[in-house]
Amino acid sequence: MYHWGGKSLKIGNLTARLPIIQGGMGIGVSLSGLASAVANEGGIGVISTAAVGMMETDFSTNYLEANIRALRKEIRKARELTKGIIGVNIMVALSNFADMAKTAIEEGVDIIFSGAGLPLNLPSFLKETKDTKLVPIVSSARAASIIAKKWLEKYKYAPDAIVVEGPLAGGHLGFKIEQIKDPDFKLEKLVSEVIIEAKNIEDKAAKPIPVIAAGGIYTGEDIYKFIHLGASGVQMATRFVTTVECDASxxxxxxxxxxxxxxxxxxxxxxxxxxxxxxxxxxxxxxxxxxxxxxxxxxxxxxxxxxxxxxxxxxxxxxxxxxxxxxGFAFAGENAYRAENIVSVEELVKSLVEEYNSSIKT
Known part of the structure; x- marks a missing residue:
């Protein structure tokens, strides 16, 4: 096992040895194969719920049930493959958002990450259980504030962490076209603003709320930069596509x-x-x-x-x-062109750790 020179990532009572969350990638790009491989390396593996039932025979005729069934299978398969931390990504914009949230909680998934809209009612699905952590994905401090205010007022629940995703991410972006290259929306600036907002929420909620940086993070040096800036961890998606274990073709x-x-x-x-x-x-x-x-x-x-x-x-x-x-086509982050070959998740994580550790020394 390689030596990690930084801090671990704590989300509630969960501790990831590596502060790396593998971003959820639909459709079918991050399922149990990739998620479990990342979790086995000490990071947080994430299953995307977007059209997760695509391999079910009744997917086109029984869309809702096929997705529920498939999500249960993927979470259980991941659990068989790892003892590490497994999350799911549920886009607010999904027409079956509620079904996916209920199913994930019933299966005891560790974390729900939710963006592509404001997950204002997400805590309502927890009911009696508090085992599953709830982590909104936002593109601004204002969005983090709106979500936290609603959750605290209506459910007496604060986010367990906040992912802030910048405009260099792959897939759907929470920005207008003209904002994507505007320096005012650079990830560094957004992360600093969300960290300030998270401190305000912590004061009201009396619990730590780690901030995770996402969107365009590609190397161990990038990880070091954002942790040095005050983030508790990073979310990376594009980098994990060109791994052996990635669930895409x-x-x-x-x-x-x-x-x-x-x-x-x-x-x-x-x-x-x-x-x-x-x-x-x-x-x-x-x-x-x-x-x-x-x-x-x-x-x-x-x-x-x-x-x-x-x-x-x-x-x-x-x-x-x-x-x-x-x-069809492939969604990808700004740095996707930097991929040179397909490696195992273990090899990728090892290189990220080495890059991070060397950044500490310089």
Whole structure:
């Protein structure tokens, strides 16, 4: 076991030896395989609940039940593979948000991470149990304040931690197009602002609320920088795609390895938010207007403008996860082009630890 030179990450009564959370990646990119591998290395592994039932035979005809069943399977499979910390990522924008939250809590998952909207009612699903920790993902101190105020007033519950995700992240972004490259929305600035807000919440809640930095964090030096800035940990997603244990297809992983910096750009998603993805033939076709409107098979995202959309984002992402890149595309963070080869999670974590430790000495 390699030596970690930094502090562990404490979220409530949970302690992760490494302050690294593997970001939840849908559709089907981070399931029990990747999550358990990260947890085994001392980090926090995260299963994405977005269309988690895609492999179930009745997915298109019995969407709600298929997803509930699949989430139970993935959490239980992860538990068989690790004794470490397992979380789930549940987007507020999911039409089955409540079902996913209830199921995760029933299965005793360690942490629920929730963004893509404000998870204002998330504590309502806890009922008698308090075993599952609740961690909102925000893009501003204001959002953290709104969530905490609502939770404390209505449920007498404060966030167990807060993830602040900046504009360099992959997938759907909580920013307007013009904010993405605006220095006022740099992750460093956002993290500092959320840390101040978290201290205010701590005073009211009388419990520690660690802040986790996310979005564009790629190296051990990056981890050191944000922890030195006052964050208690980091969330990384893109870096874990090009691992052996990542649950996506080899073709999906290779899009990261083969892309250049210029291939990564911002797209307008059918769900009404900008997203960062690797541009490919499918997306160029969409830009050229050659895709046709379709029937929505799932109604998976409550904000999706499917009547006027040129494609179904769920189908596109399912195709990509399965390796059919001609019929889909890969979401990716700003630094995805830096991936050079596929390594094991153990190898990746070892290199991150070495980079972090050498940053302490310099």
């Amino acid at each position: 080899l073709e999906f992983k290779n899009t990261y390895i083969e892309c250049s910096e210029n291939d990564i750009g911002i797209i307008k998603s059918p769900v009404g938010m900008p997203g960062r993805a690797i541009k490919n033939e499918f997306l160029y076709d969409v830009e050229a207007g050659s895709k046709k409107p379709y029937k929505c098979p799932y109604h998976c995202i409550s904000t999706c403008k499917y009547e006027s959309s040129p494609y179904c984002i769920a189908l596109a992402l399912i195709n990509a996860k399965r390796g059919k890149m001609k019929y």
